[in-house]
Amino acid sequence: MKSTSEIGAVAVAPAKAGYRSMLENVLPVLVALAIAAVVGDVLILTFGESPANVYSLLVEGTWGNFYGIGQVLYKATTLTFTGLAFALASRAGLFNVGAESQLAMGGFAAALMGYLLPASVPGVIAVVLCVCAAAAGGSAVAAVPGALRARFGASEVIVTIMLNFVVLALLNWLVSSHFHVIETLHTLPINSGRVSRLADMFLAFRGSAANWTMLLAIAAALISTWFLFRTRAGYELRVVGLQPDAAEYGGVSVPRVLFSTMALSGALAGIGGVNFVLGYKGYYEEGFAGGAGFLGIAVALVGRNHPIGIVFAALLFATLSQGGLAVNALVPKQLTDILTAVVILAVAMSVPEVQRQIRLSTARALAMLQTSTSRAEGKT
Numbered sequence: 001m002k003s004t005s006e007i008g009a010v011a012v013a014p015a016k017a018g019y020r021s022m023l024e025n026v027l028p029v030l031v032a033l034a035i036a037a038v039v040g041d042v043l044i045l046t047f048g049e050s051p052a053n054v055y056s057l058l059v060e061g062t063w064g065n066f067y068g069i070g071q072v073l074y075k076a077t078t079l080t081f082t083g084l085a086f087a088l089a090s091r092a093g094l095f096n097v098g099a100e101s102q103l104a105m106g107g108f109a110a111a112l113m114g115y116l117l118p119a120s121v122p123g124v125i126a127v128v129l130c131v132c133a134a135a136a137g138g139s140a141v142a143a144v145p146g147a148l149r150a151r152f153g154a155s156e157v158i159v160t161i162m163l164n165f166v167v168l169a170l171l172n173w174l175v176s177s178h179f180h181v182i183e184t185l186h187t188l189p190i191n192s193g194r195v196s197r198l199a200d201m202f203l204a205f206r207g208s209a210a211n212w213t214m215l216l217a218i219a220a221a222l223i224s225t226w227f228l229f230r231t232r233a234g235y236e237l238r239v240v241g242l243q244p245d246a247a248e249y250g251g252v253s254v255p256r257v258l259f260s261t262m263a264l265s266g267a268l269a270g271i272g273g274v275n276f277v278l279g280y281k282g283y284y285e286e287g288f289a290g291g292a293g294f295l296g297i298a299v300a301l302v303g304r305n306h307p308i309g310i311v312f313a314a315l316l317f318a319t320l321s322q323g324g325l326a327v328n329a330l331v332p333k334q335l336t337d338i339l340t341a342v343v344i345l346a347v348a349m350s351v352p353e354v355q356r357q358i359r360l361s362t363a364r365a366l367a368m369l370q371t372s373t374s375r376a377e378g379k380t
Helices: 004-046 051-062 066-091 099-116 123-152 156-179 213-230 232-242 244-249 254-271 274-281 292-302 307-329 334-379
Strands: none
Touching: 004 051, 004 334, 051 066, 051 307, 066 099, 066 213, 066 232, 066 254, 066 274, 066 292, 066 307, 099 123, 099 156, 099 254, 099 274, 099 292, 123 156, 123 254, 123 274, 213 232, 213 254, 213 274, 213 307, 232 244, 232 254, 244 254, 292 307, 292 334, 307 334
C-alpha cells in the first residue's frame, strides 16, 4: 500500500508537469522581450531620444488606432501561415526553409484561379476554390524536397533553399512574359474570389489592408492544434520528429510521414498567399511575400512550435514591423529589425537555461513536499 507521501507525489505530478510545460514555453519569450527592451533602450539613447517616447509612439502607431491595428492584423495573418508551415515540418524533424517560394506559388495559384473563374461564380465557392488552388500550389513546391528526403534522404534544407530561387524566378518569368498587365509587375485582376476587408464593415479600419482572411489563419491554428495533439496522424508526425527509429519499429512509415508533412507544410504556406491576393490587392504581384516566408521561421521559434503560440508570436512580429514605420520620425526604422533579431537570439539562448532552472525548481519543490509530508506522518 502506498504511503501518504507517495500518493501526494503522484497526485501533484500531473499538475506540476503541466505547469512546468507552460513555464518552459512562456518564460523564454518573456526573458527575450525583456532583453530586447533593454537593448532597445540603449540603442534609442544613442540616437538622443527618450525610450519612453519611442515606445509610446510605437504602441500608438500599432495598437493605438484602428488603422495600425488593421495593419498589424494583416501582417500577422501571413506570418501565422508561414509560422505554422515551419512548425509543422519542425515537429516531424524537418527544416522547411522554402516557405517563401511556397507562399509565392500559393498566391500565384490563387490569382490564376480567381482570374479564370467567371464573375458569375458565387463568392463563397470562388474563395474556396482559390484557397484550394493556393494550398495545391504551395504543396506542390514543398512536395519536391519532401519526396527527395523520403526517397533518397536528401537534405530538405538545401533543396528548399535552392527551390526558393528556382520557383521565384519561374514565377517572375511567367508574370512578365504571359500574365502581367502592361507596364506593371502584377497579373490581371481576379474576376471572382475577393475577400472583404474589415473596412467594408467597420469604417474605422479605412485604409488598412486587414481582411477576413485572418479568420482563416485562426482556423488553421486551431485545426493544426487538433491535428497535432488529438489525431493519430499528428501523433505519428511528432513521434517521427522525436525518434524516427522508434516510430519505424512501432510500425509507422517514416518516409510516408516525411513526405506528407512537407506537402502539408507547403499547403499551409501557400494558403498564406490568399491574404494578399484575395484580401488586399486582387492580383499576384512580384515580391509580395516580402520575406514573410523566412520570418515565419522566427515566428515558429518564438511561438515554441505550438500553433496557438505562433498566433501570438505573429502578432508580436507584425507589431514590430508596423511599429518601425510609426517610430521612423524619431529613430531609424531598422531599429525594429534589430529588436526582432534580438528577440530571436534571446529566445534561442534562453530556452535551455530557463528549462534547466524550471526543472531544478520543480525537483526542489517536489522534494520539499515529500519531506513535509513525511514529517507530518511521523508526528501522527
